Amino acid sequence: MAWEFRKLGPGENVAVEASGDPFAPPKWAPPVWHMPEGLVLLVNALRGVLALVAFVVRNIVPLSLAGGLAWLGQRYGWRLPVGLVVMAGAGLGGWWAADRASFLRWVGWPVLSRWRLVRVYRRDWQPVMVTAGLSRTHKRREYLPAIVKVRSGPTTDRVLVRMLKGQAPDAWEAVTANLAHGFGATLCRVRGGDRPGRVWLEFVRKDALATPIPALPLCEDPAAVDLTGVVIGRCEDGGPWRLRLLGTHVLVAGATGAGKGSVLWSIVRALLPLMRAGLVEVWAIDPKRMELSYGRALFERYGRYSDDPDGGMVELLEAAARDMNTRAAQFAGKVRSFTASHEYPFRVVIVDELAFLTAYCPSKDLRRRAESALAILTSQGRSVGYCVIGAQQDARKEVNNLRNLFPTRIALRLDEDEQVDMVLGDGSRDRGAYADKISPIPRIGAGVGFVRLETSPDPVRVRAGYVSDDDIDAMVVMALGSPDGETGSEAA
Numbered sequence: 001m002a003w004e005f006r007k008l009g010p011g012e013n014v015a016v017e018a019s020g021d022p023f024a025p026p027k028w029a030p031p032v033w034h035m036p037e038g039l040v041l042l043v044n045a046l047r048g049v050l051a052l053v054a055f056v057v058r059n060i061v062p063l064s065l066a067g068g069l070a071w072l073g074q075r076y077g078w079r080l081p082v083g084l085v086v087m088a089g090a091g092l093g094g095w096w097a098a099d100r101a102s103f104l105r106w107v108g109w110p111v112l113s114r115w116r117l118v119r120v121y122r123r124d125w126q127p128v129m130v131t132a133g134l135s136r137t138h139k140r141r142e143y144l145p146a147i148v149k150v151r152s153g154p155t156t157d158r159v160l161v162r163m164l165k166g167q168a169p170d171a172w173e174a175v176t177a178n179l180a181h182g183f184g185a186t187l188c189r190v191r192g193g194d195r196p197g198r199v200w201l202e203f204v205r206k207d208a209l210a211t212p213i214p215a216l217p218l219c220e221d222p223a224a225v226d227l228t229g230v231v232i233g234r235c236e237d238g239g240p241w242r243l244r245l246l247g248t249h250v251l252v253a254g255a256t257g258a259g260k261g262s263v264l265w266s267i268v269r270a271l272l273p274l275m276r277a278g279l280v281e282v283w284a285i286d287p288k289r290m291e292l293s294y295g296r297a298l299f300e301r302y303g304r305y306s307d308d309p310d311g312g313m314v315e316l317l318e319a320a321a322r323d324m325n326t327r328a329a330q331f332a333g334k335v336r337s338f339t340a341s342h343e344y345p346f347r348v349v350i351v352d353e354l355a356f357l358t359a360y361c362p363s364k365d366l367r368r369r370a371e372s373a374l375a376i377l378t379s380q381g382r383s384v385g386y387c388v389i390g391a392q393q394d395a396r397k398e399v400n401n402l403r404n405l406f407p408t409r410i411a412l413r414l415d416e417d418e419q420v421d422m423v424l425g426d427g428s429r430d431r432g433a434y435a436d437k438i439s440p441i442p443r444i445g446a447g448v449g450f451v452r453l454e455t456s457p458d459p460v461r462v463r464a465g466y467v468s469d470d471d472i473d474a475m476v477v478m479a480l481g482s483p484d485g486e487t488g489s490e491a492a
């Protein structure tokens with residue numbers, strides 16, 4: 001039987017049985033190439049050598065160590081290598097005990113990264129990529145994205161990935177749940193890579209914020225407080241959560257019981273040294289008469305306080321707006337950047353439930369006046385030392401149409417997924433801000449939220465310190481000298 005080879009397209013060969021009969025249907029068959037046996041053996045041997053070289057290069061450090069110890073054992077007996085291993089172990093133990101941070105940086109995390117690369121990511125990479133639909137097959141050849149490196153920390157693994165040509169981060173964002181389950185993580189987030197064509201995958205192995213963070217220690221030194229980053233809790237990576245107050249306004253959105261109070265009180269706690277020094281005033285507006293009223297004495301001594309629904313709260317806001325205008329007129333042409341002083345203290349206006357003033361207040365006139373004062377304060381107050389901090393339960397537009405005047409926003413636990421983007425900006429939830437999935441159990445989820453830091457568009461998970469009633473009492477004692485140190489100054 002005679003066969004002839006035909007090319008259907010580039011790289012595609014078929015064999016067709018040659019036939020003299022022009023009407024006979026063509027008989028197709030895959031081409032069979034008969035290789036000389038020696039050539040096959042040679043190619044396989046070459047492949048084996050290349051794989052061995054790649055393995056040795058990839059594992060040069062452990063292989064060299066093992067080889068060196070084996071050589072020493074062979075040459076001088078087993079006592080020497082065992083002694084060396086014991087000494088190295090003791091040295092590492094001593095390093096760990098003396099300076100844990102540097103030990104983890106130079107030994108602990110690199111070893112863990114290597115271990116997780118080999119035992120988790122490289123091992124499960126192919127099946128997870130295929131199942132998640134991130135691989136492609138072309139002409140029966142499988143193309144997989146590649147792992148560039150893995151960086152492990154105490155709670156998170158960061159995996160730098162080279163995507164397939166033509167792939168975009170959206171394709172990865174759409175399958176974060178598959179990736180998390182595939183690699184045994186509780187959560188996976190996609191972050192921008194170090195160059196086009198690469199993305200960082202952030203796998204959360206363990207929730208670093210699952211247990212409440214006690215109120216941060218009270219600081220006595222005003223110089224230690226930085227208004228461009230007051231520390232109010234912890235970030236997921238273990239670093240401090242610094243919240244900018246100078247030059248911005250802050251919106252704290254969270255469903256009922258989400259822990260808005262702990263954010264507000266952590267801010268006041270961090271500001272206390274500056275309040276005592278006369279450089280910061282906190283004006284508190286407390287429609288709920290629950291959260292802020294506990295520390296009313298503090299606000300009355302170092303600022304102002306109102307919980308009066310019949311106009312008192314709105315008057316306080318209007319007073320702030322008037323004062324801000326006066327300040328702006330005095331600064332015009334003289335001051336370019338604000339520095340807090342005794343004459344012009346930095347004023348923080350805290351509104352515990354914004355929606356009460358802007359949406360739920362029964363008096364239309366009061367609502368209109370409150371909205372107007374808030375709009376003035378938020379649109380013009382930043383540069384003259386005013387910061388409005390508003391808390392609200394409902395992130396919907398109908399309830400707060402001033403949302404866009406708050407440049408800094410914090411999303412605590414939210415009821416619906418679409419509220420996440422309303423608070424943090426479009427695409428935030430796709431980038432991993434799952435504020436709607438924060439646990440409603442207070443011990444696990446209260447005070448937990450997502451923020452966008454100035455340095456990166458990617459949302460960061462944070463938890464505010466829990467300022468208990470006893471902590472507030474301690475603050476009052478520190479600031480006023482007695483738990484009920486009323487000053488007698490009139491509430492607005």
Ligand SMILES: Nc1ncnc2c1ncn2[C@@H]1O[C@H](COP(=O)(O)OP(=O)(O)OP(=O)(O)O)[C@@H](O)[C@H]1O
Nearest residue numbers: 212256257258259260261262442446447464465466
């Ligand atoms: N940071 C935190 N860590 C641990 N538990 C917290 C934290 N913040 C608050 N809690 C707990 O969660 C409960 C609800 O907190 P909080 O009252 O501050 O919520 P909220 O958002 O102000 O709710 P609402 O809008 O209904 O007033 C509190 O009883 C408190 O025990």
